[in-house]
Structure formats: C-alpha cells, structure tokens
Amino acid sequence: xxxxxxxxPALLLLENVLFMGAALIYLAATLGYIIYVRGQxxxxxxxxxxxxxxxxxxxxxxxxxxxxxxxxxxxxxxxFGNLFIWGTALVYIWTEWRLKEKFYxxxxxxxxxxxxxxxxxxIIPSVIPAIVVSRVHRPLPPVLQSNWLxxxxxxxxxxxxxxxxxxxxxxxxxxxxxxxALGALGRMFPTHEALDEYIYRSAGFxxxxxxxxxISGAIWADISWGRYxxxxxxxxxxxxxxxxxAVYLHARFTRGWTGKRAxxxxxxxxxxxxxxxxGVAWLLPGIHxxx
Amino acid sequence: xxxxxxxxLPENKPESPLQQTLRFFGSMQFGIFLLLLLAVISAYxxxxxxxQAIDYIYSSWWYLSILSFISLNxxxxxxxxxxxxxxLAFQPSKSSSIADIRNMPAHSEVPTKMHSDQLDTAAQAxxxxxxxxxxxxxxxxxxxxxxxGRLGYFGSFVTHLSLLVILLGALYGVVTGYEVTNGGxxxxxxxxxxxxxxxxxxxIRMVQEENPVMRPRVYTDVxxxxxxxxxxxxxxxxxxxxRFGGNTIYHSTFLLFPVFRxxxxxxxxxxxxxxxxxxxxxxxxxxxxxxxxVKFYTNFxxxxxxxxxxxxYRTDRPVVGGVLMRGRETVGNVLLPRNKAQVFxxxxxxxxxxxxxxxxxxxxxxSKNLGRPFLFGGSLLLLLGLYMSFFITPERYYASKxxxxxxxxxxxxxxxxxxxxxxxxxxxxxxxxRREEAK
Ligand code: HEM
Numbered sequence: 217x218x219x220x221x222x223x224x225p226a227l228l229l230l231e232n233v234l235f236m237g238a239a240l241i242y243l244a245a246t247l248g249y250i251i252y253v254r255g256q257x258x259x260x261x262x263x264x265x266x267x268x269x270x271x272x273x274x275x276x277x278x279x280x281x282x283x284x285x286x287x288x289x290x291x292x293x294x295x296f297g298n299l300f301i302w303g304t305a306l307v308y309i310w311t312e313w314r315l316k317e318k319f320y321x322x323x324x325x326x327x328x329x330x331x332x333x334x335x336x337x338x339i340i341p342s343v344i345p346a347i348v349v350s351r352v353h354r355p356l357p358p359v360l361q362s363n364w365l366x367x368x369x370x371x372x373x374x375x376x377x378x379x380x381x382x383x384x385x386x387x388x389x390x391x392x393x394x395x396x397a398l399g400a401l402g403r404m405f406p407t408h409e410a411l412d413e414y415i416y417r418s419a420g421f422x423x424x425x426x427x428x429x430x431i432s433g434a435i436w437a438d439i440s441w442g443r444y445x446x447x448x449x450x451x452x453x454x455x456x457x458x459x460x461x462a463v464y465l466h467a468r469f470t471r472g473w474t475g476k477r478a479x480x481x482x483x484x485x486x487x488x489x490x491x492x493x494x495g496v497a498w499l500l501p502g503i504h505x506x507x
Numbered sequence: 508x509x510x511x512x513x514x515x516l517p518e519n520k521p522e523s524p525l526q527q528t529l530r531f532f533g534s535m536q537f538g539i540f541l542l543l544l545l546a547v548i549s550a551y552x553x554x555x556x557x558x559q560a561i562d563y564i565y566s567s568w569w570y571l572s573i574l575s576f577i578s579l580n581x582x583x584x585x586x587x588x589x590x591x592x593x594x595l596a597f598q599p600s601k602s603s604s605i606a607d608i609r610n611m612p613a614h615s616e617v618p619t620k621m622h623s624d625q626l627d628t629a630a631q632a633x634x635x636x637x638x639x640x641x642x643x644x645x646x647x648x649x650x651x652x653x654x655x656g657r658l659g660y661f662g663s664f665v666t667h668l669s670l671l672v673i674l675l676g677a678l679y680g681v682v683t684g685y686e687v688t689n690g691g692x693x694x695x696x697x698x699x700x701x702x703x704x705x706x707x708x709x710x711i712r713m714v715q716e717e718n719p720v721m722r723p724r725v726y727t728d729v730x731x732x733x734x735x736x737x738x739x740x741x742x743x744x745x746x747x748x749x750r751f752g753g754n755t756i757y758h759s760t761f762l763l764f765p766v767f768r769x770x771x772x773x774x775x776x777x778x779x780x781x782x783x784x785x786x787x788x789x790x791x792x793x794x795x796x797x798x799x800x801v802k803f804y805t806n807f808x809x810x811x812x813x814x815x816x817x818x819x820y821r822t823d824r825p826v827v828g829g830v831l832m833r834g835r836e837t838v839g840n841v842l843l844p845r846n847k848a849q850v851f852x853x854x855x856x857x858x859x860x861x862x863x864x865x866x867x868x869x870x871x872x873x874s875k876n877l878g879r880p881f882l883f884g885g886s887l888l889l890l891l892g893l894y895m896s897f898f899i900t901p902e903r904y905y906a907s908k909x910x911x912x913x914x915x916x917x918x919x920x921x922x923x924x925x926x927x928x929x930x931x932x933x934x935x936x937x938x939x940x941r942r943e944e945a946k
Contacts, residue, residue: 220720315926355718362746413926420897427893431886440746442757442872443686444882447561449553456553459546466539469923473539488546500553 221353234277241270246327253324303373325384364436372429378422383486453492460485533583613928614918629906632938662896672885680878690870719819772857791853
C-alpha cells in the first residue's frame, strides 16, 4: 500500500538526507578507527569525535522520522534497525567516555558491525529481493497502541546494543588469541583480561535489558491478548538468545569453560540475537511480523 | 576474580551419597547443561509449525521435565549458597599481609613522609572515594580496610530466587487457571464452564479509524452472569479487557458474517441465514447446487483485469465473492452485491439469492491466571537481581605501611570485576599524595 501518512516533500527529503548523512559519517568514523587500530594513534580521538557527530545527526534523523510518522518511530524493520544502531553507538560512546582511549580498539570492531546493520537497511534488501525493509510512513495499528510498546522497544534496543558490544570485543579477543604476532595491531589492543571483563560487562548490561524486554513484552501480551507467553518464534528466539547469554554468564565462572569457549558462547549468542531480529521475520512464520 | 561463592562443606567429612546427589542437582554445571538443552530443543521447535510445536514439544512431558529440573536446580543452588554468600559478604578477610596486597589484581606503593599516622591518611583517602572504612589489627600489622558494593554479592541469589518464583508462578497459573476462545454476535450468549458463568453480548459496535486502511476497533458490551446474578458488566475492546474475580475477557478478533435471503421463486417462500467465508449456500434439497463463499468484501472494487479486491475496511460496498457449483463441477464465479437479487436454476426450480447485509461478531479469549502476581513480582525481583549482579560491583581495598615506613602499600580486589579497580586505586593514590603534601 502507498505511503499512508502524508509527509511534505521537504520533510521527506530532510529525513532521507539525515539518514544518508548519518550513515556516511558513521562510515567515516569506521575508517578512522580502522586506521587507528593499525597503529596511527593520533586517529583515535579524531575518530571518536567523528563518531559523536554521526551520532548527533542520527539522533536528528530519528527525531525527524518521529515527527513525520506522528508517533515514536519504534515500529518496523527500518525504524527498529535505526534505533538499534543508534543505541549501539550510544552505549559504545558511553564506554569510551568511561574507559578512555585504552578501549578505542573496540571502536574499530563496533563501527563495522554498525555498518553491517546499516547494510540491512540499505544494500541487502536491494540484493536479496525476498527481504523488504519498507520506509513508508505508517500509522500505528490498534494492537500496537500501548505505552508498553515504548518500554518494550527501548529495552530491546539496549539489550541488542550490549550484546553487539560484547561481540565486537570478543572478536578482538579471538584475533589476539589466534594471531599472536600482531605487531602494531597488537599494541593497540587491550589485554586479554581487560577484554574479558569488557565483554562480561557488556553482556551483563545487554542481559539486563534483554530480560526487561522479554518481561515488558510478556506484560504487554498479557494485557492485550490475555496470555503472557504465546510460544511464537520471535518470542522463542529472544528466549533462546537469553539462554545462550545466561550460559555464557555462568560458563565464565566454571573452570575449563573460560577463555575460548566463553568467547564462542558470545558469538553464538550474537548469532541468535541477529536471528531473532532478522532471521525470524524472513525465515519463520509468526505473529510478530509487523515489519 | 579472587572471591567466589562456594558451597563449602565441613572439612574432612566424606559426603554422604545424598549430599553428593543434592550437590550435583544444585551445581552450575548441571544448570548450564539444562539451559543449553533447552536452547537447542527450543530452536528445533521453532522450525516446526507453531501449533505442532505447542502440542508436541512445549507441552510434552519431557519439555516440562526439563523445566522441573531447572526449578529443582535453582532451588538447590539458591539454598546451598545462602550461608557461603553471607559469609563472603559479611565476614570479609579484613587483614592482609604486605605480601597479600602485592598479589592483588590492582596494587601500588605510594611514597610518603615518615610519620606515625600514615594509616590515618589512607583511611581518609579511602573515605573520600566513598568506601566504608575500618582499621583492623594492631601494631605493625595494622591494616586499613575499605569496601563498597556489598549488595552485589547477593545479585545472583536474588536472580535465582526470582526465576524460581516465576517458574512456580507459571505452574500455579496453569494448574489453577484456564483459557478458552469463544464469542458470538449481538444478543447472543456463551457459557464458560471452567469459570461457571455466562457471557451475554448486549451490543457490538464497529468504529472506523480515521484512516480506513487501519483495522477498525470493535467495542462489545458484555454482561456476565453467574446464575441470575450479574457479576460484571462492561465494554471489551482491543487492549481493554474486562476483569472480574480473577477472570479476564479479552477482545481477540472480530468477524463479519454476510446475511443472505433465499427465496423459492415458484412458491415465494423465503428464509434468511448468516454465513462465513468458506461456508456453502445450498440452493436445493439434495444439496447438489451450491455457492461456495470465498470472500466477503466490505468495500468492493475490481482491478482493471477483473480481479476483485477490498479497498479498505469501510463497509460502503459489501459484496460476496463465491463460486457456483453443480455437483463436483464448477459452473463459474459469482459476485453478490448487497440488495441485488440473483436467480439460480436448481433441480428444485429457480432460487433467488440476495445479500441483505451482515452481522458483526466478536471473538474473545477468556482466561483465568492466578499466577499473575507471582509472575509480576518475580519479574521485578529478576530485574533487581540482575541490576545487583551487573551494576553493583563489590570492591575491597586494603592499605598497609610499607616495609620501610616510607611508603603506603595499597591494593584492591573485586568480585568478578577488575575493570575499575585500577582507576579507583589511582584516585586513592592521588588523594594520599595530596594529603601528604599538605602535611
Ligand atoms: C539452572 C540452574 C542454575 C544454576 C545452578 C545456577 C548457578 C549459578 C551460580 C553457581 C552462580 C554463581 C554465583 C556467584 O558466584 O555469584 C550463578 C550466577 C548467576 N546466575 Fe545462575 N544458575 C542457574 C540458572 C540461572 C538462570 C536461568 C539465570 C538467568 C538467566 C541465571 C542467572 C544468573 C546470574 C545473572 C548470575 C550472576 C552472574 C554473574 O555475576 O556473572 N542463573 N548461577
């Protein structure tokens, strides 16, 4: 169906320009962090600044999008994907501020992941015709008209962001583990111990919000449909993601399960998370297909 | 990670087989195994049709057994760890030797002037970064001890307890509750046997959204009776259920039933009935001639190629699309707009068929779930437990005079955390230096 909410051409243009602008400046930050991590120390704080600029423009995009759809822009793959990237940037920027330049290296891994998420909103749908990420301005269908929607989406964004951050740091851990002779690269990476705790903290942060997302979804479902759990694939996959990260959090305490295996669980959890986000919508049938 | 909660047993006593069994069922390894198993089975289940998965996996005895084992595991692990956890939180090893401090994950030596109250300086520095401080030991072995984030030790305990409350709450809800789907049109009733009451729909109204491509909202006035007594009377709509005595009536969906009048052309006899999509309108006594109702368009239109479609949810042009059948043979497509009679030939003679209108029906989900308060309370507790686990990090710091009286030795350790130890230690260090310079 055609665009359902009338948006003036000027505002539509602004929305799209902000989106493209944010994506391109995020890309610039990505390149900057990669140059940094290859040994050019002076690129660290510069990239961090570029990332913040991209984040501000992205925030403006979300605000304009919200204005254009006349509601919180919290629905559908396009809006949710943007929030997800935005949340990831926010949480990363926050850790950078807390931990200072020691952890700029994580930036070189988190920003490519963010670009990967951007590709789901831009390139992937044009390559794989079965995937449709619609940008039309839709009003909210009655079932979704609830304050619980905001709580549900907001918490899910931070859950996904925490898990993405954990995965980015886990990749550094693995590279450091398997490629001992890293030269300049190695000097830019934090130690294994520091990374381990960074991963753990990010996963814990994500876990708290992911839990809050499942709970708020259950409360909302209970209010609207009379049942808090419907066993539909989206619900099940967010629960599976939760199980995997719970196993990680425990495994980290168990002798013989630390190190590589714990990192493997992070990777598995991230894959499960990604599948919950995009896989379920295109591969499994269910009632959550509001996209 | 220097501190851990271990369910320690009295030493030198061999465990009885019962103790060993309980320890196994309450162990983290067993918990990890169960969680992984659940993850794998659930992932497999989502590849099946949802109804199939619900009937044959999620409600199977073995899936429920895994959940029971998880509950047992959680119960045992919670109980077994209460004492060690309290010991860890409230009986910290407050004394440490110089060598101990040098072995801590974060430690440093701050040069000081030689005087007698170095440890007081350390204590003040500890306080200034927000630690609770005490001085332990006597003489040369005196140590300043400071800590914060003690609640963090209880995080996993609260988390596990809350999960237990949630699981048992869900079980209680399933055992004592029910869930049924039922409904009807205006002025009809249905009985909910499980709840012992009857629901009467006094009125059903459909209200179009401002934007007609949005599904309209339907409001149903219901009166609930137990025997003669009215126990509830209210309006149900989407997201606005009606609750009474632990029971809840939810709007689940609505249906529009086309209503047809059939008239025998020869005799003039006629009758009116409602139908659903998928129903057949039989036109003769032998049921050889009938119209298969394919779709009810409330606001009918046609694409240029002749395929019919519904413009939106408005009810401006109701048309029923169907297929006329004679025996097994398809005669052709029929479109039946409102108030336009069409005549069909049957073995019993001509029959006139006319769509006269439609009836609105609501479908409800009616349920009772007494587990709700436990689920809700357990969920809040779960969030609290996770917050305590991940956002309150216990840290302990120690300060002692160095070997030569010209320095202070400070060290810190955390519970599952060392990320911020070094930076806190740095703050303590500069605080000490500042105070030393002021002397
Ligand atoms: C199934 C049986 C389970 C067992 C036997 C178990 C056992 C344990 C143990 C022994 C700890 C470490 C305690 C400590 O040192 O503080 C722990 C921590 C924890 N458990 Fe469990 N657990 C189980 C299930 C769960 C589940 C289903 C969750 C929810 C996702 C969960 C969440 C946590 C959390 C959040 C922590 C703290 C982890 C951390 O601080 O990194 N547990 N668990």
